[in-house]
Amino acid sequence: MSEINEQKFVQMTPEGKEDLGTIEIAPEVITVIAGIATNEVEGIAGTRGNLASGVVERLGKKVHGKGIKTEITAEGLFIDVYCLVKYGASVPVVAREVQSQIRQAIENMTSLVPKEVNVHITGVQFDSTE
Numbered sequence: 001m002s003e004i005n006e007q008k009f010v011q012m013t014p015e016g017k018e019d020l021g022t023i024e025i026a027p028e029v030i031t032v033i034a035g036i037a038t039n040e041v042e043g044i045a046g047t048r049g050n051l052a053s054g055v056v057e058r059l060g061k062k063v064h065g066k067g068i069k070t071e072i073t074a075e076g077l078f079i080d081v082y083c084l085v086k087y088g089a090s091v092p093v094v095a096r097e098v099q100s101q102i103r104q105a106i107e108n109m110t111s112l113v114p115k116e117v118n119v120h121i122t123g124v125q126f127d128s129t130e
Contacts, residue, residue, distance in 0.1 A: 025110055027072070031065035034079050034117075037105040038068070041097045043089030045125030048082040076115030077106075084123045095119040 038047055047067025069080040079102060085094050099117045106112055 025112070027070050028065065030070045030077070030079070030106060030110070030112070031068045033105050033109055034068045034070065034081065034102045035065045037101040038081055038083055038098050041094060041101055043086050043094035044098065045084040045086045048084065048122045077112055078116045078118070079106075079114050080118045080120060082120045082122050084125045085121055087124050087126045091121055095121065 035047060038044060067082040069082075071078045071080075081098060081102065083098065085091055098119050102117045103114055106114055
């Protein structure tokens, strides 16, 4: 589910600082940051992935970018998150917290400001009783 536009995110040199070169951030970095921030929110059961990410996780490797789509256009950085909420959690509260956490994490780690963070709730995870 992790779709990545093949463009690079180029950082501008802060004012008053010496230009030492360019800083390029791979789109995969933005995807991983958004995935980790999403999974840290209370009430999120997980993110929706595809068959490949499901197989990789069953083999023991963590896929942080699953369920995250990042896109950069001339208008800015757009992030779509596809996730499951835990039963009993308030969907609007959890979705707002996901938006806030992703925006804050990306701004803190990359100085990029996302134009939009769209949260798509794809299901509800019930507690398994075994």
